[in-house]
Amino acid sequence: MLSLRVAPWLALCTYAMAAVHHFDFTAQLMKANPDGEHERDVIGINGQWPPPAIRVQRGDQVRINLTNAMEDRNTSLHFHGLFMKGQNSMDGPEGVTQCPIPPGSSFLYDFVVEQSGTYWYHSHLGAQYSDGLRGVFVIEESSKDKYPFEFDEDVTLTVGDHYHMESAEIMRKFKSRFNPSGAEPIPQNALFNESRLVSWDVKPDTTYYLRIINMGMFVSQYVYLEDHEFVIVEVDGVYIEPVTVSSLYISVAQRYGVLLKTKKQPKEKSFRFVNIIDRPMLDLVPADLKLISTNYMNYPGAETKPAPLSNNKHSFDDIVDSLTPADDFTFTTLKKKPLYNDADYQIVLTFSMEQLGDGVTYAFFNNLTYTPPKVPSLYTVFSSGDLASNSAIYGSNTNTFVLQRDEIVEIVLNNMDPGLHPFHLHGHTFQLISRSEGTEDEENPQIYDPSNPEHTKFPAYPMMRDTVMVNANGFIVLRFKANNPGVWFFHCHVDWHLEQGLAITLVEAPHELQAQQKIGHPSHLEACKAANVPTQGNAAGRSGTTEQWLDLTGENVQLAPLPEGFTAKGYIAFVACTLAALFGIYSIYQFGIEDVNTDDAEHVIQRLYEAVRKYESEEQEAMLRREDNEN
Ligand SMILES: *[C@@H]1O[C@H](CO)[C@@H](O)[C@H](O)[C@H]1NC(C)=O
Ligand SMILES: *[C@@H]1O[C@H](CO)[C@@H](O)[C@H](O)[C@H]1NC(C)=O
Ligand SMILES: *[C@@H]1O[C@H](CO)[C@@H](O)[C@H](O)[C@H]1NC(C)=O
Ligand SMILES: *[C@@H]1O[C@H](CO)[C@@H](O)[C@H](O)[C@H]1NC(C)=O
Numbered sequence: 001m002l003s004l005r006v007a008p009w010l011a012l013c014t015y016a017m018a019a020v021h022h023f024d025f026t027a028q029l030m031k032a033n034p035d036g037e038h039e040r041d042v043i044g045i046n047g048q049w050p051p052p053a054i055r056v057q058r059g060d061q062v063r064i065n066l067t068n069a070m071e072d073r074n075t076s077l078h079f080h081g082l083f084m085k086g087q088n089s090m091d092g093p094e095g096v097t098q099c100p101i102p103p104g105s106s107f108l109y110d111f112v113v114e115q116s117g118t119y120w121y122h123s124h125l126g127a128q129y130s131d132g133l134r135g136v137f138v139i140e141e142s143s144k145d146k147y148p149f150e151f152d153e154d155v156t157l158t159v160g161d162h163y164h165m166e167s168a169e170i171m172r173k174f175k176s177r178f179n180p181s182g183a184e185p186i187p188q189n190a191l192f193n194e195s196r197l198v199s200w201d202v203k204p205d206t207t208y209y210l211r212i213i214n215m216g217m218f219v220s221q222y223v224y225l226e227d228h229e230f231v232i233v234e235v236d237g238v239y240i241e242p243v244t245v246s247s248l249y250i251s252v253a254q255r256y257g258v259l260l261k262t263k264k265q266p267k268e269k270s271f272r273f274v275n276i277i278d279r280p281m282l283d284l285v286p287a288d289l290k291l292i293s294t295n296y297m298n299y300p301g302a303e304t305k306p307a308p309l310s311n312n313k314h315s316f317d318d319i320v321d322s323l324t325p326a327d328d329f330t331f332t333t334l335k336k337k338p339l340y341n342d343a344d345y346q347i348v349l350t351f352s353m354e355q356l357g358d359g360v361t362y363a364f365f366n367n368l369t370y371t372p373p374k375v376p377s378l379y380t381v382f383s384s385g386d387l388a389s390n391s392a393i394y395g396s397n398t399n400t401f402v403l404q405r406d407e408i409v410e411i412v413l414n415n416m417d418p419g420l421h422p423f424h425l426h427g428h429t430f431q432l433i434s435r436s437e438g439t440e441d442e443e444n445p446q447i448y449d450p451s452n453p454e455h456t457k458f459p460a461y462p463m464m465r466d467t468v469m470v471n472a473n474g475f476i477v478l479r480f481k482a483n484n485p486g487v488w489f490f491h492c493h494v495d496w497h498l499e500q501g502l503a504i505t506l507v508e509a510p511h512e513l514q515a516q517q518k519i520g521h522p523s524h525l526e527a528c529k530a531a532n533v534p535t536q537g538n539a540a541g542r543s544g545t546t547e548q549w550l551d552l553t554g555e556n557v558q559l560a561p562l563p564e565g566f567t568a569k570g571y572i573a574f575v576a577c578t579l580a581a582l583f584g585i586y587s588i589y590q591f592g593i594e595d596v597n598t599d600d601a602e603h604v605i606q607r608l609y610e611a612v613r614k615y616e617s618e619e620q621e622a623m624l625r626r627e628d629n630e631n
């Protein structure tokens with residue numbers, strides 16, 4: 001459906017005559033069996049799952065009227081990697097730029113795309129995209145802009161991790177005191193194009209522009225095609241100097257655009273197209289988890305296919321050890337954009353995972369775990385006048401930093417956790433200017449030290465993208481230009497970690513934002529009203545005098561720390577040294593694949609937990625008795 005009506009708030013846009021694509025998206029629950037092993041409820045669009053791919057051209061306008069037809073949950077959509085310049089209210093993260101869209105409400109996402117490249121869209125509310133609300137978003141070059149490379153066919157491919165259990169249920173088990181080490185939920189399968197054992201038919205002697213997207217929640221994947229090479233030409237929408245590889249390593253939310261040239265006269269007609277879960281990211285590898293997913297690329301005339309690769313440990317190790325994916329740190333943008341100048345503003349973030357008083361593991365940036373404000377931060381900007389540049393009004397638990405228009409911002413991220421974390425910045429691509437290799441030595445994490453010449457060997461032409469991996473107990477340093485007024489989230493894209501609070505809020509040029517932008521469409525405030533979310537005031541919903549604006553009484557804050565005497569490590573030892581913890585981790589996986597009655601299982605864990613407690617207190621009593629006797 002094409003029409004040429006252009007919304008008045010987009011009148012400034014330079015592409016006003018370009019195509020307008022109108023989509024009516026009704027999000028509803030339906031049944032699907034993505035891995036062929038388990039049918040479950042998924043969130044489809046207009047009765048279709050996987051949700052439709054969106055394919056437009058640079059300069060086009062996209063209008064998506066999203067209706068939430070689910071009775072029991074809110075929703076939202078984020079357009080991952082789109083800058084949304086001048087249209088921040090269309091970005092999509094709930095609590096940041098919009099309210100949740102409650103059951104029965106509609107919400108209009110209306111924006112112009114000024115980029116080209118490979119993107120995706122997904123729910124940005126809770127862990128909801130694991131329930132299937134995720135899709136491909138491709139922006140082709142318009143007819144007047146040329147691709148900087150040649151190809152014959154343009155094809156998408158998604159990979160992802162797949163859970164049998166619904167996200168709400170997973171969250172209940174994941175953020176539980178029975179999971180004291182914060183072990184991430186273990187997926188049941190790796191998907192290839194939202195399916196398994198897929199066959200892809202190709203033509204010989206043809207160059208495919210293959211756009212590969214990891215739409216998973218958690219694990220990175222290796223991707224390779226037997227006996228063929230990929231030439232990487234695009235990462236996260238940024239064209240790069242071509243790099244030829246035989247395999248890729250893709251974290252969740254990253255994209256690779258590669259050129260794949262098929263053979264002229266292939267001897268074999270069918271080749272394995274393989275995606276593999278990065279095993280070290282898992283805390284536990286259940287014996288029946290298939291880490292390797294075998295799919296096929298077929299030339300005309302293919303009749304027999306090679307057997308799927310074995311999932312036994314030896315063949316897994318052999319395969320993974322033989323892969324040599326390129327290191328994205330070494331990439332150079334095709335435009336050769338030089339290193340940004342020294343930072344005008346530096347944000348140093350140190351993060352770790354710790355328990356709070358409920359025994360649940362949370363993620364902390366500089367001791368604060370992101371706790372959503374009562375008023376979405378963008379609406380706080382719009383309602384706060386002169387006070388918008390005071391970071392305090394956005395709440396004491398939102399990790400908010402206010403940026404000045406056009407300054408060079410440097411983010412230093414020190415990972416004090418043994419896990420891998422792919423970090424994503426909304427509204428921008430950034431330069432990755434330093435990254436340490438990481439270490440398994442938890443006692444000696446690598447911390448960025450600007451006086452260490454090894455740490456400050458910045459590339460002259462750094463790579464740029466919107467999602468980048470920070471290594472275990474390692475650091476990254478990013479730079480970007482604050483040239484996009486808006487409220488932008490910066491967070492780990494392991495969605496389970498985001499749900500643990502691994503996020504900060506950047507309020508960029510708030511006064512320009514107030515002057516140049518508005519809430520994009522009346523449906524936005526209507527959704528807030530229907531969801532009963534306030535749209536004015538500070539993070540606590542207060543406004544009025546300056547004093548009232550600075551009063552955050554009643555805001556959402558993190559829980560108190562563990563009770564005195566319970567050090568975090570002690571708490572883990574307390575539970576983790578017991579069967580209960582192992583059972584807890586295992587159950588996260590187990591519940592998904594078997595029809596275990598969840599309540600029964602809860603009781604089992606509860607009993608184990610009580611038994612541990614009893615044992616501990618008896619031990620303690622015995623110890624006290626011994627001490628008494630000794631005295
Ligand atoms: C969006 O769809 C809903 C449901 O069909 C409709 O009521 C609403 O008017 C539409 N909004 C826009 C802006 O088209
Ligand atoms: C939707 O969000 C609102 C505001 O956060 C919340 O009060 C409500 O419980 C949510 N609705 C559902 C169905 O989860
Ligand atoms: C993946 O799915 C899309 C959408 O159905 C299709 O166009 C594409 O060819 C598939 N890619 C592969 C590699 O099978
Ligand atoms: C975090 O808390 C610890 C212990 O209370 C303190 O030593 C440290 O300075 C705090 N760090 C930051 C960045 O606030």
Ligand SMILES: [Cu+2]
Nearest residue numbers: 421492494497
């Ligand atoms: Cu993470």
